[in-house]
Amino acid sequence: MSSLPSLPSPSPLSRPAVVSALRAAGCVFAEEEAELILGTARTPAELAAMVDRRAAGLPLEHVVGWASFHGLRIAVDPGVFVPRxxxxxxxxxxxxxxxxxxxxxxxxxxxxxxxxxxxxxxxxxxxxxxxxxxxxxxxxxxxxxxxxxxxxxxxxxxxxxxxxxxxxxxxxxxxxxxxxxxxxxxxxxxxxxxxxxxxxxxxxxxxxxxxxxxxxxxxxxxxxxxxxxxxxxxxxxxxxxxxxxxxxxxxxxxxxxxxxxxxxxxxx
Known part of the structure; x- marks a missing residue:
């Protein structure tokens, strides 16, 4: 993925801004990923950091800290195998x-x-x-x-x-x-x-x-x-x-x- 473009101002938490940033970084499912990241980030600073990590190629599950598996939300720490x-x-x-x-x-x-x-x-x-x-x-x-x-x-x-x-x-x-x-x-x-x-x-x-x-x-x-x-x-x-x-x-x-x-x- 390419380096992350700056999130537009003045609405860093807006869905279109996050989708645009993820798409520009090469995320194929930018809309779906944006929903998950927006639903997890608690502050604008955390959101920017999460989008940055995703743009750098970190698996989405490592970015948000969990994976959906068999109806459960499974915690997934960085460096741990992501359940498929x-x-x-x-x-x-x-x-x-x-x-x-x-x-x-x-x-x-x-x-x-x-x-x-x-x-x-x-x-x-x-x-x-x-x-x-x-x-x-x-x-x-x-x-x-x-x-x-x-x-x-x-x-x-x-x-x-x-x-x-x-x-x-x-x-x-x-x-x-x-x-x-x-x-x-x-x-x-x-x-x-x-x-x-x-x-x-x-x-x-x-x-x-x-x-x-x-x-x-x-x-x-x-x-x-x-x-x-x-x-x-x-x-x-x-x-x-x-x-x-x-x-x-x-x-x-x-x-x-x-x-x-x-x-x-x-x-x-």
Whole structure:
């Protein structure tokens, strides 16, 4: 995006002025973004600073401090992975697969959006989240607090309380799945402002997914399920990785959201 033009005077809070500034900076959805920024900024100075940050390429969710996800307002701190709308499909698949789950774990949790959305939909549940990034875990703790959830720092299952073994009804893992060679091709908002550990999935994009699949069965309750998002071209290999780990595996897709989710069940 180009540098920010000065906001016109004397009405710095006017919607047309903000739309014009965002459009000049290259924001494709300037009108929609202006509404969100205007609804968040509390003072003219804060508004100018927020528009400036957006014009500099900071993701809109980092600018306003939240993202809309599965009907919730999820806090998203700068530097934390922004939950994508397509990932709502994973939540819906989890709810359909295990509507009576009482223990939920959100691995590679980022902001904790998946854990929060599932806890909100399921009602009283025990919910845990984990991420290797301490900044993400701090953010997840805020988003899970209304549900009594806990977030842990560490590498995948190593971060979880051992007492969860064999008890998890829904295990989500929004793993990084971009092949390493394709990370430089991502939009600048993701490439420059989200942690590489949340994006880079190794040579074929499935390194972390395979590690999660290999360890999942020991943590799932009988009938419990593991769900992970993949790219369309990776779905078949991801299903095989789940099956190789002893799970009954299948893929699901949403054309509307262009979302692809692999689901593995520990049979009873």
């Amino acid at each position: 709308r397509r990932t709502e499909f994973l939540v819906d698949q989890a709810l359909a697969q295990a509507p009576d789950a009482t223990v939920v774990v959100d691995l590679c949790c980022g902001s904790g959006a998946l854990g929060a959305a599932l806890a909100d939909a399921l009602g009283p549940v025990e919910v845990h989240a984990a991420d290797i990034d301490p900044a993400a875990v701090r953010c997840a703790r805020r988003n899970l607090a209304p549900y009594g959830g806990r977030a842990h720092v560490g590498d995948l299952f190593d971060a979880l309380p051992p007492a969860l073994r064999g008890r998890v009804g829904i295990l989500t893992a929004n793993v990084p799945y971009v092949p390493s060679a394709e990370v430089p091709l991502l939009p600048a908002e993701a490439r420059d402002h989200e942690p590489p550990v949340a994006l880079d999935g190794g040579a074929d994009g499935l390194d972390v997914l395979r590690r999660v699949a290999a360890g999942a069965a020991g943590w799932l309750a009988p009938g419990g399920c593991l769900l992970a998002e993949t790219g369309e071209h990776q779905a078949r290999a991801a299903v095989q990785a789940f099956a190789d780990a002893g799970l009954t595996a299948r893929a699901a897709a949403s054309e509307e959201l262009y979302a692809h989710v692999v689901i593995g069940v520990r049979e009873r």
